[in-house]
Amino acid sequence: MTVLPAEVSIREVCLRDGLQLEDPLPTAAKLELLAAIVATGVREIEATAFVSPTKVPALADAAELSEHLRAFDTVEFSALVASPNGARRALAAGFGSIEYVVSAADAHSRANVGRSTTEATEAIADIVAIAHDAGAAVEVIIATAWDCPFDGPTNPQRSVDIAAAATELGADRIAIADTIGTATPVRVTELVDRVRPVIADLPLGAHFHNTRGAGLACAYAAVAAGVTRLDASVGGLGGCPFAPGATGNIATEDLVYLLRDCGVRTGVDLPATIAAAAVAQRLVGHELPSALLRAGDRLTSTA
Amino acid sequence: MTVLPAEVSIREVCLRDGLQLEDPLPTAAKLELLAAIVATGVREIEATAFVSPTKVPALADAAELSEHLRAFDTVEFSALVASPNGARRALAAGFGSIEYVVSAADAHSRANVGRSTTEATEAIADIVAIAHDAGAAVEVIIATAWDCPFDGPTNPQRSVDIAAAATELGADRIAIADTIGTATPVRVTELVDRVRPVIADLPLGAHFHNTRGAGLACAYAAVAAGVTRLDASVGGLGGCPFAPGATGNIATEDLVYLLRDCGVRTGVDLPATIAAAAVAQRLVGHELPSALLRAGDRLTSTA
Numbered sequence: 001m002t003v004l005p006a007e008v009s010i011r012e013v014c015l016r017d018g019l020q021l022e023d024p025l026p027t028a029a030k031l032e033l034l035a036a037i038v039a040t041g042v043r044e045i046e047a048t049a050f051v052s053p054t055k056v057p058a059l060a061d062a063a064e065l066s067e068h069l070r071a072f073d074t075v076e077f078s079a080l081v082a083s084p085n086g087a088r089r090a091l092a093a094g095f096g097s098i099e100y101v102v103s104a105a106d107a108h109s110r111a112n113v114g115r116s117t118t119e120a121t122e123a124i125a126d127i128v129a130i131a132h133d134a135g136a137a138v139e140v141i142i143a144t145a146w147d148c149p150f151d152g153p154t155n156p157q158r159s160v161d162i163a164a165a166a167t168e169l170g171a172d173r174i175a176i177a178d179t180i181g182t183a184t185p186v187r188v189t190e191l192v193d194r195v196r197p198v199i200a201d202l203p204l205g206a207h208f209h210n211t212r213g214a215g216l217a218c219a220y221a222a223v224a225a226g227v228t229r230l231d232a233s234v235g236g237l238g239g240c241p242f243a244p245g246a247t248g249n250i251a252t253e254d255l256v257y258l259l260r261d262c263g264v265r266t267g268v269d270l271p272a273t274i275a276a277a278a279v280a281q282r283l284v285g286h287e288l289p290s291a292l293l294r295a296g297d298r299l300t301s302t303a
Numbered sequence: 304m305t306v307l308p309a310e311v312s313i314r315e316v317c318l319r320d321g322l323q324l325e326d327p328l329p330t331a332a333k334l335e336l337l338a339a340i341v342a343t344g345v346r347e348i349e350a351t352a353f354v355s356p357t358k359v360p361a362l363a364d365a366a367e368l369s370e371h372l373r374a375f376d377t378v379e380f381s382a383l384v385a386s387p388n389g390a391r392r393a394l395a396a397g398f399g400s401i402e403y404v405v406s407a408a409d410a411h412s413r414a415n416v417g418r419s420t421t422e423a424t425e426a427i428a429d430i431v432a433i434a435h436d437a438g439a440a441v442e443v444i445i446a447t448a449w450d451c452p453f454d455g456p457t458n459p460q461r462s463v464d465i466a467a468a469a470t471e472l473g474a475d476r477i478a479i480a481d482t483i484g485t486a487t488p489v490r491v492t493e494l495v496d497r498v499r500p501v502i503a504d505l506p507l508g509a510h511f512h513n514t515r516g517a518g519l520a521c522a523y524a525a526v527a528a529g530v531t532r533l534d535a536s537v538g539g540l541g542g543c544p545f546a547p548g549a550t551g552n553i554a555t556e557d558l559v560y561l562l563r564d565c566g567v568r569t570g571v572d573l574p575a576t577i578a579a580a581a582v583a584q585r586l587v588g589h590e591l592p593s594a595l596l597r598a599g600d601r602l603t604s605t606a
Contacts, residue, residue: 186566
């Protein structure tokens with residue numbers, strides 16, 4: 001019998017993963033979207049990334065955006081980084097929580113950050129030292145945890161090794177990420193079952209894309225296997241602009257619908273999330289893949 | 304631990320559920336689509352429905368289409384019916400297998416066929432007698448098994464009662480259908496767990512729509528709960544034309560991808576299914592919601 005956790009934390013990644021491949025939005029537009037997202041009741045928001053502004057122009061306003069976040073004091077904001085230098089910039093901008101990405105697949109690691117998986121794993125020690133010195137928390141996100149666009153299937157032991165190293169090196173949280181949207185439920189369960197024993201009592205999160213339609217099935221399998229933290233993006237924003245129609249992150253509203261119906265608390269309001277997805281769709285100016293944005297909630301009572 | 308069956312039978316419903324709300328396709332176009340579907344290796348195809356041609360003009364060519372099916376002798380064809388008269392027409396057209404639909408929700412039953420659930424359930428006896436006299440098999444599909452568009456949530460006991468009655472009255476197979484695409488995994492597991500004990504050793508199938516993004520998650524939960532038969536439609540065809548972008552049946556190629564990756568045999572070829580989805584998309588002339596049709600298969604090896 002499947003036993004689900006009573007509560008799952010959703011981290012809203014629309015402003016980072018959702019927007020990173022879109023045409024750059026003005027900071028003011030991001031703040032409009034942010035206000036709609038905060039109104040959903042979500043308690044964690046990945047607000048931006050401190051990475052190369054030439055590589056990711058959509059997030060080049062990271063420092064400027066950060067100045068506006070203090071106005072929203074019900075939310076824990078975090079920023080994604082790919083290097084110690086990025087971590088320093090995020091901390092200087094006031095973030096109390098950072099995500100550091102390590103690609104489990106060497107080819108993806110080299111393509112993404114110009115370093116091997118081993119080198120990127122070793123850098124966890126620096127990132128943790130820098131963050132902890134500033135009183136900030138570090139989550140290590142293991143990218144291409146299931147598959148790599150260049151190398152094909154990732155040996156699960158590589159993700160397990162990174163998770164163990166991150167735990168040893170002082171990370172505060174671990175997450176496994178299906179970077180290219182190829183994971184499926186059985187492989188999710190298998191990897192969660194292998195990662196959990198090596199991360200002591202650190203919280204374990206998961207990050208799925210719906211590129212092959214299985215995003216919510218993977219999220220459900222992850223939660224059933226004991227994952228209590230999930231990333232999602234309102235509207236399902238995050239598709240690659242070079243693959244029109246290919247969906248991006250799992251849509252927050254679709255995830256909230258599923259979890260609510262499964263009796264799992266998220267603290268996130270469904271109508272407000274659908275409203276935020278509509279704001280995202282209007283601001284980016286193209287149709288988003290969210291199911292709930294079109295279909296709406298189900299009739300839950302006839303009263 | 305989740306134990307999945309070694310094999311799941313997929314029934315392709317593109318030609319019936321997929322097309323029933325589309326502008327009518329010429330019979331010749333349906334035969335082109337049928338040839339592409341047969342090439343996928345799928346062993347069961349719901350080819351059409353014998354229902355009111357004025358209510359469902361897209362399937363008004365049921366008898367004409369049926370004459371062409373004998374050419375495909377690797378496949379078991381079936382037809383959907385809603386009344387004893389429809390069953391007689393299907394049998395006269397040569398079908399050896401029929402699906403008879405009973406709505407678990409009274410309001411949907413009355414709107415759909417002008418009869419209460421009780422009346423529709425009682426008619427199972429006639430349908431079975433008519434079919435078995437002709438040497439044909441009857442599957443009873445329990446529609447609105449989770450939710451009704453008018454009544455809201457369906458009391459699960461109503462679906463259990465229909466399943467028990469159908470078994471008692473001689474049905475050869477039972478299926479539970481998420482007619483409006485609102486089911487979620489825990490409710491799927493719960494209903495499967497309640498229906499299985501009352502249907503003796505009859506095969507149990509499930510039918511999901513992806514309207515709220517959870518179609519594959521429901522299919523996975525159903526299979527994990529012991530369902531060994533799933534309906535699907537190439538391209539995810541089957542959305543309501545009055546709700547643009549709302550997705551229809553779960554896409555066969557997305558389901559095949561997920562099941563293959565979970566180690567479950569289907570006998571259905573993935574590239575051929577993606578090709579059939581492309582044929583369906585071309586013939587109906589609008590974009591279909593399938594994920595694999597856009598994203599393609601994952602890189603499964605680097606060899």
